[in-house]
Amino acid sequence: MPGKSYDDLLSLQSGVIARRQLTALGVPPHELERLLRRRDLVRVHDGVFINHTGTPTWLQRAWIGVLIAWPAALAGDSALRAADGPGKAGRDDALVHIAVSRDRKVLLPPGYRLHRTPRLHPKVSWNTSPPRVRVEEALVDVASGAVDDFAAISVLADAIQARRTTPERIRDRLDARPRLPRRDFLRGVLTDLHLGTCSVLEHGYLTRVEQPHGLPTARRQLRDSATGGPIYRDVAYVDFDQLVEIDGRLWHDNASTRDADLDRDLDAAVDRLNTVRVGWGQVFQRPCATAARIAALLQARGWTGAITRCPDCPSGLPLAV
Structure with a gap:
């Protein structure tokens, strides 16, 4: 025995x-x-x-795939799934992703997807159970292949928020992959996440919300020192007393930062300025609906124009109030 x-x-x-x-x-x-x-x-x-x-559990299915294809490791979303552990909502567990060296021919049964990976060995944490592609490599793979930009941003932000890695470490792996889809965009997002700025988001608001829908041209980073120290307003439609603050945080921030934001909004109200905040979802996932709402706010404050329909606008989007 x-x-x-x-x-x-x-x-x-x-x-x-x-x-x-x-x-x-x-x-x-x-x-x-x-x-x-x-x-x-x-x-x-x-x-x-x-x-x-x-019936095998997901973890057992993962081990089965790794052992069938050995030497092999979990790849992509499956590598992230193994790192996160059970219980995270929203996972698609239908497929288990398996990485092998690029020159190997492996036949996997249904329910598995094979990834032939160059220079596999240094990219894998072989001592984990099951072995899996390192978090940074998996994040780069999943984010570059995400269904849209917002999904790509969420993948990176979730991992950084959970402290599984850092923007710098992901960026190092991204820089080693010069032909990766969405590479420049992802690098900009990682820079934002590292610095706490919203340059990618601010540019996205301009090119996805404001310009394609014919909104008035706003002034950006407008200096306002009426309340003491200088404050910079992200997007200011000065002719209509409407501010749009770009909020690039993908998770709850600390109390002091939130408190400072509330003070900014109160100061704007004192100056008779209306303030709204938009984030990644409004800009990258729902830009047309965001444009319609901003247009309605501007029309309520005297703008006589109407938004125009961009090529991606749904047919039912209201173009005027």
């Missing part, structure tokens, strides 16, 4: 084990057959077994 190291390996690998590992442990073929007859092990793929007869 297999010794203690057999149980240790099953525990380490969430109840999944490969034939080659059993052979290395000294388990003879007839003993493996006996384990299969007794249902102590169940074959889930040629050469890969699990220690129960039920």
